[in-house]
Amino acid sequence: MSISVQNISKSYKSIQAIDDVSFEVNEGELFGLIGPDGAGKTTIFRILTTLLLANEGNAKVLEFDVKQDYKAIRNSVGYMPGKFSLYQDLTVEENLTFFATIFGTTIEENYDLIEDIYVQIEPFKKRRAGALSGGMKQKLALCCALIHAPKVLFLDEPTTGVDPVSRKEFWQMLKRLQQKGITILVSTPYMDEASLCDRIALIQKGKILKIDSPSNIISKYDKVIYDIQSKNTHGLIHDLKNYSSHYSVYAFGEFIHYIDTNQNFNPNDLQDYLQQKNHTQIIIKPAQTTIEDVFMDL
Amino acid sequence: MKRFIGFVKKEFYHIFRDKRSLFILFGMPIAQILLFGFAITNEINNxxxxxxxxxxxxxxxxxxxxxxxxxxxxxxxxxxxxxxxxxxxxxxxxxxxxxxxxxxxxxxxxxxxxxxxxxxxxxxxxxxxxxxxxxxxxxxxxxxxxxxxxxxxxxxxxxxxxxYNPELKSVFNFVPGVMTVILMLVSAMMTSISITREKEIGTMEILLVSPIKPFQVIIGKVFPYIFLSIINAIIILLLGFFVFKMPINGSLLLLSFESILFIISALSLGILISTISDSQQTAMMLSLMGLMLPVIILSGFIFPINSMPLPMQIISNIIPAKWFIIIVKAIMLKGVGIQYIWKETLILIGMTTLFITISIKKYKIRLE
Structure with missing residues (x-):
C-alpha cells in the first residue's frame, strides 16, 4: 500500500475542510481525487505531504506516518502544488538544477525519468520560467517534482489553467510515469480526466462520496440519461424542470441532460410536452453516462 | 553542504535579477549617505x-x-x-x-x-x-x-x-546613523521579504516537502544578505571617510566585528518578521513600521536620547540600533577599545541570541 488514509478530518477555524475521509492507494496506481473547487482536495494533499496536521485520523505514505515520520516522507515523495510553484526569475535549467541539488541528485542521474517531458521544454532551457506558457510551466513543474525519482507523486490540480492539447499530453505523460512504477495521486476538477485514472474518489464538501474505478462507477449507475436539445436552450431547461416526472435537469455541453423518475419513461410523451411549449427542432436521445453525470447525482 | 551551496546560489540569482532590490541594496546607501552628508555640511553664505x-x-x-x-x-x-x-x-x-x-x-x-x-x-x-x-x-x-x-x-x-538646542550633536552623527539604518533595512527587510516571497509564490511548500532542513533554508536565505550588508557597511565607511572626512580612530577589526554582530541581530529580526507574515507586503510594512521607524526615531540617530521623555528613553533601550550607534561612535570618534564598550556589546549579543532563539522556535516546519 503506497498511501493509506483513515478517518481523516481537518477544519480551519469554523470551516470543516475535510470530514472523515478514508481511502487507500495501491502501489503503482494512478489514483484521482475528483471534485469541484473547495471540495477539500488540496487539504488532503497537504496532509499527505506532511504540510498540515489532521485534527483526527491517521495517514501513511509508503508506510511512514505523516505526523511522526514526516522527514522520511519528505525525502521520498514528489509534490507539485496547485499554483505554479517554481522560481519565475530563474531559467528552466536553473529551476531544474536547483531542485535536483536540494534533493541531493543531479539532472543527469535521473535524466531517463524526465527525458520524455524535458525534451519538449529543452529548447527553452535558457528562458525564465515566468516567460513560459501555461502548458510549458506545468511540464517544467512536473520535471522538478520528478527529478529525484520519487516513489510517490502528488499532483494537485496539475492541469488547471492549461490548454486542452497540453492537458491531453500531460495525462499521457502520467501514464508513462505510472508504467515506470511510480504511484500517482492526482486531483482535478475536470470530470473528463477522471476516466483516465485507475481508480477515482469523488469528493465534495470535504466528504468522499464514492471510490471505484471509473468504468465501475459508470456501469453501476442505473438511471437512464437523455440528451435533449431544442432551439431555445434557456426555455428548454425551464420547461423540463416544470415537467411533472423530471428527476434532474442540467446543461451538459451542447445538450441538456435529462433524467426521469419514471422507470417506464417514454421519450415521446416528453416530445409532445415540449412541442406544446412551442419548442422547435427538438432532439431527444439516450446519452452516454459520464463521471460528471454520476457526480451530479451524488 | 552541496544543498546549501545550491540554495545560496539560487538566492544570489534572485537578488541580482531583481532590479528593485538591487537598487535598494546599493543605490539606497549611497544616496542616503550623500544626501545626509551634504545636507549637514552645507556651506553658509551671506x-x-x-x-x-x-x-x-x-x-x-x-x-x-x-x-x-x-x-x-x-x-x-x-x-x-x-x-x-x-x-x-x-x-x-x-x-x-x-x-x-x-x-x-x-x-x-x-x-x-x-x-x-x-x-x-x-x-x-x-x-x-x-x-x-x-x-x-x-x-x-x-x-x-x-x-x-x-x-x-x-x-x-x-x-x-x-x-534653543543645548544638546547640539556632532556632524559625525550621520555616518553611524545612516550605517545603522541601512544595515537594518537591508538585513531585516530584505530577508523577511525574501522568505515571505517563497511563501507567497508557493515554493515554500516544495521546499518544506524536500530533504532540505528548515535551518538550511534560513541560513541559506540569510547568508547572501550578511555578505551584501558587509559590502554596504564598507561602502558607507569609505564614503564617510573619503567624502566627509569621518575619522575612524579605533580598531577596524573591532568595528567589523561589531558591525557583523549588528547585521546578524537585524537578520534574526528579519526572520522573526517572516515567521509572522504571509505576504511580502505585510513583511515590508512590518519591517518599515516595526523596525525602521524606531531605528530612526528612538536610536539617537536624529533625536538625542537624553532629551526624550523618560518613557521613550526606557523604550529606546530595547532597540538594538541604539547600542550599535553608541558602539560605532565610540570606536570611530573616540577610538576606544572593547574595554569601554563591552557592556553595549554584551547587550547586542544578548538581543541577537534572543531573536535567533525565538525565530528558530517560531519557524514552522509545516504550513500552519
Whole structure:
C-alpha cells in the first residue's frame, strides 16, 4: 500500500475542510481525487505531504506516518502544488538544477525519468520560467517534482489553467510515469480526466462520496440519461424542470441532460410536452453516462 | 553542504535579477549617505547677523569690519539693548548675534583676555554650529594677524552658546546613523521579504516537502544578505571617510566585528518578521513600521536620547540600533577599545541570541 488514509478530518477555524475521509492507494496506481473547487482536495494533499496536521485520523505514505515520520516522507515523495510553484526569475535549467541539488541528485542521474517531458521544454532551457506558457510551466513543474525519482507523486490540480492539447499530453505523460512504477495521486476538477485514472474518489464538501474505478462507477449507475436539445436552450431547461416526472435537469455541453423518475419513461410523451411549449427542432436521445453525470447525482 | 551551496546560489540569482532590490541594496546607501552628508555640511553664505557692541572701540570696530568683509556674514543691524537680542531672533531674519563685552580693548590690553559671545539660533542646529565655527575662525585669524613678536600674548576668547538646542550633536552623527539604518533595512527587510516571497509564490511548500532542513533554508536565505550588508557597511565607511572626512580612530577589526554582530541581530529580526507574515507586503510594512521607524526615531540617530521623555528613553533601550550607534561612535570618534564598550556589546549579543532563539522556535516546519 503506497498511501493509506483513515478517518481523516481537518477544519480551519469554523470551516470543516475535510470530514472523515478514508481511502487507500495501491502501489503503482494512478489514483484521482475528483471534485469541484473547495471540495477539500488540496487539504488532503497537504496532509499527505506532511504540510498540515489532521485534527483526527491517521495517514501513511509508503508506510511512514505523516505526523511522526514526516522527514522520511519528505525525502521520498514528489509534490507539485496547485499554483505554479517554481522560481519565475530563474531559467528552466536553473529551476531544474536547483531542485535536483536540494534533493541531493543531479539532472543527469535521473535524466531517463524526465527525458520524455524535458525534451519538449529543452529548447527553452535558457528562458525564465515566468516567460513560459501555461502548458510549458506545468511540464517544467512536473520535471522538478520528478527529478529525484520519487516513489510517490502528488499532483494537485496539475492541469488547471492549461490548454486542452497540453492537458491531453500531460495525462499521457502520467501514464508513462505510472508504467515506470511510480504511484500517482492526482486531483482535478475536470470530470473528463477522471476516466483516465485507475481508480477515482469523488469528493465534495470535504466528504468522499464514492471510490471505484471509473468504468465501475459508470456501469453501476442505473438511471437512464437523455440528451435533449431544442432551439431555445434557456426555455428548454425551464420547461423540463416544470415537467411533472423530471428527476434532474442540467446543461451538459451542447445538450441538456435529462433524467426521469419514471422507470417506464417514454421519450415521446416528453416530445409532445415540449412541442406544446412551442419548442422547435427538438432532439431527444439516450446519452452516454459520464463521471460528471454520476457526480451530479451524488 | 552541496544543498546549501545550491540554495545560496539560487538566492544570489534572485537578488541580482531583481532590479528593485538591487537598487535598494546599493543605490539606497549611497544616496542616503550623500544626501545626509551634504545636507549637514552645507556651506553658509551671506548669513544675516546682528552685533551688540557694548564697548564700541578700535578693536571691536576692526573685528566687525573683518566680519563684514567676509563673504559669510551680512551685518544686518546693531543692537543696543540686551533685551533686543531675543526680539531679533524671534523676527527670524538673523541667525546669530555677536556680543562684545564692555571695555573690550581695555580688557585686551590689561588682562590680555577679552570676550566675544556668539549667540546662534540653533533651531537649525547645523547652521548654528557652522556660524559659531566661522566666527571663531575669523576672530582667531584677526588675532594671529595682530600678534607681533614683541607684544604680550593677547587672547580673544570666543564663547559660543547654542540657543534653543543645548544638546547640539556632532556632524559625525550621520555616518553611524545612516550605517545603522541601512544595515537594518537591508538585513531585516530584505530577508523577511525574501522568505515571505517563497511563501507567497508557493515554493515554500516544495521546499518544506524536500530533504532540505528548515535551518538550511534560513541560513541559506540569510547568508547572501550578511555578505551584501558587509559590502554596504564598507561602502558607507569609505564614503564617510573619503567624502566627509569621518575619522575612524579605533580598531577596524573591532568595528567589523561589531558591525557583523549588528547585521546578524537585524537578520534574526528579519526572520522573526517572516515567521509572522504571509505576504511580502505585510513583511515590508512590518519591517518599515516595526523596525525602521524606531531605528530612526528612538536610536539617537536624529533625536538625542537624553532629551526624550523618560518613557521613550526606557523604550529606546530595547532597540538594538541604539547600542550599535553608541558602539560605532565610540570606536570611530573616540577610538576606544572593547574595554569601554563591552557592556553595549554584551547587550547586542544578548538581543541577537534572543531573536535567533525565538525565530528558530517560531519557524514552522509545516504550513500552519
Amino acid at each position: 548669513v544675516e547677523i546682528a552685533i551688540f557692541d557694548q564697548s564700541n572701540d578700535v578693536e571691536t570696530q576692526k573685528i566687525i569690519n573683518k566680519i563684514k568683509s567676509s563673504p559669510y556674514f551680512n551685518v544686518e543691524n546693531q543692537i543696543n539693548k540686551e533685551s533686543d537680542i531675543e526680539k531679533e531672533f524671534k523676527k527670524g531674519k538673523i541667525k546669530a548675534v555677536l556680543i562684545f563685552e564692555r571695555d573690550f580693548s581695555k580688557n585686551l590690553q590689561t588682562k590680555n583676555v577679552a570676550v566675544v559671545q556668539a549667540i546662534t539660533d540653533a533651531t537649525e542646529p547645523n547652521v548654528a554650529n557652522t556660524i559659531a565655527n566661522y566666527t571663531s575662525a575669523i576672530i582667531q585669524n584677526y588675532q594671529s594677524q595682530k600678534k607681533q613678536p614683541k607684544t604680550n600674548l593677547v587672547k580673544v576668547e570666543v564663547q559660543s552658546r547654542m540657543f
